[in-house]
Amino acid sequence: MALPTQICNWLWMVWLALWLLWAFQSKQTRQQESTASRLSYTFLIWGAYYLVFFAKHLGPPWTSEVVPYRDWLGWLGVAVTALGLVFTVWARAILGANWSGSVTIKVDHELIRTGPYRVVRHPIYTGLVIAIAGTALAWDQWRDIPAVLLLWIAFTIKRLKEEQFMRQTFGPQYDDYARTTGAIFPLVLRRSS
Numbered sequence: 539m540a541l542p543t544q545i546c547n548w549l550w551m552v553w554l555a556l557w558l559l560w561a562f563q564s565k566q567t568r569q570q571e572s573t574a575s576r577l578s579y580t581f582l583i584w585g586a587y588y589l590v591f592f593a594k595h596l597g598p599p600w601t602s603e604v605v606p607y608r609d610w611l612g613w614l615g616v617a618v619t620a621l622g623l624v625f626t627v628w629a630r631a632i633l634g635a636n637w638s639g640s641v642t643i644k645v646d647h648e649l650i651r652t653g654p655y656r657v658v659r660h661p662i663y664t665g666l667v668i669a670i671a672g673t674a675l676a677w678d679q680w681r682d683i684p685a686v687l688l689l690w691i692a693f694t695i696k697r698l699k700e701e702q703f704m705r706q707t708f709g710p711q712y713d714d715y716a717r718t719t720g721a722i723f724p725l726v727l728r729r730s731s
Contacts, residue, residue, distance in 0.1 A: 541612070542609075542612030542613055542615055542616045542676045543612065543615075543673075543676050543677055545616050545676075546615060546616055546619045546672070546673045546676045546677075547591070549616070549619050549620055549623055549669075550591075550619075550623070550669075550673070553623045553626070553627070553669075556627065557630070560630060560637070561639065563634075563635060563637075564635050564636075564637055564638055564644070565635040565636060565644035565645050565646060565647070566644065566645045567638065567642045567643070567644060567645070568642075568643050568644060568645045568647070569642060569643040569703065570638075570640060570641070570642045570643075571640055571641040571642070571699060571703075575641065575699060576640050576641070578695055579692040579693070579695040579696040579699075580692075582688045582689070582691055582692035582695070583688075583689060583692045583693075585685075585688050586670065586685040586686070586688040586689035586692065587670075587685070587689075589681045589682065589684060589685035589688070590670060590673055590674060590677065590681070590682055590685045593681050596681060599680055600679065600680050600681040601679050601680070601681060602679065602680055603678050603679065604678050604679065604680055604682075604683070605678060607678055611675060611676075611678060612675075612676045612678070614672075614675060614676075615672045615673060615674070615675035615676025615677070615678075616672070616676055617672070618668060618669070618671060618672025618675060619669045619672030619673045619676065620669075620672070621668060621669075621672070622664075622665045622666065622667070622668030622669025622670070622671070622672055623665060623669045624665075625654060625661060625664060625665035625668065626661070626662045626665030626666055626669070627665075628653060628654055628661070628665075629653065629654045629655070629661035629662045629664075629665060630662060631653075632650060632652060632653035632654065632655060633650055633655075633662075634650075636648055636650060641696065641699045641700045641703055642703070643703050643704075643706075643707050647707060649704070649708050649711060649712060649715065651715060655719075656719070657719060657720065657724045657725070658719055658720050658721065658722060658723065658724060659697070659701070659715065659716065659719050659720070659721050659722075660693070660697045660700070660721060660722050663693040663696070663697060663722050664722050664723060666689065666693070667686070667689055667690055667693065667722065670685065670686055670689050671686050674686055693722065694722075697721055697722065701716070701721075
């Protein structure tokens with residue numbers, strides 16, 4: 539179990555370093571959410587990452603195995619983590635200077651509909667949920683289940699706020715985009731209403 543979890547940690551560290559470098563390549567902000575709005579999901583994101591990466595001290599039952607550990611589960615977790623992180627990198631590369639860590643509209647903001655944005659409106663969130671689920675699979679501990687749920691809830695809150703900004707900026711063009719793509723997972727996986 540140690541090697542797969544160590545590899546997952548390294549994957550996350552490399553991803554974080556790349557993300558921090560990319561953070562400086564962004565257009566100037568035209569409109570931004572309030573601090574209170576940002577905190578409404580940021581604490582949940584921090585909570586999720588805390589549970590996965592730093593809550594090893596909690597002890598049983600939090601650190602107990604969910605299922606009897608098998609080597610292949612750890613390696614599957616590594617593969618899923620890598621897949622999710624690569625998906626975020628692809629999405630971030632396509633999004634380019636329109637990216638922001640908070641809900642914003644940039645000067646000369648563009649509605650991106652290529653690459654992973656052809657199938658989901660928020661592929662960075664998709665990739666992060668997949669990656670944290672992969673890391674949770676590698677760790678195989680009860681603390682990881684609420685972590686994945688917290689991250690899902692946080693990104694649902696954030697995406698709803700982001701979509702309000704996008705609808706205000708792009709109007710019917712964004713409504714059409716929303717009708718033809720899934721929010722976090724492809725449209726085929728979304729239940730019809």
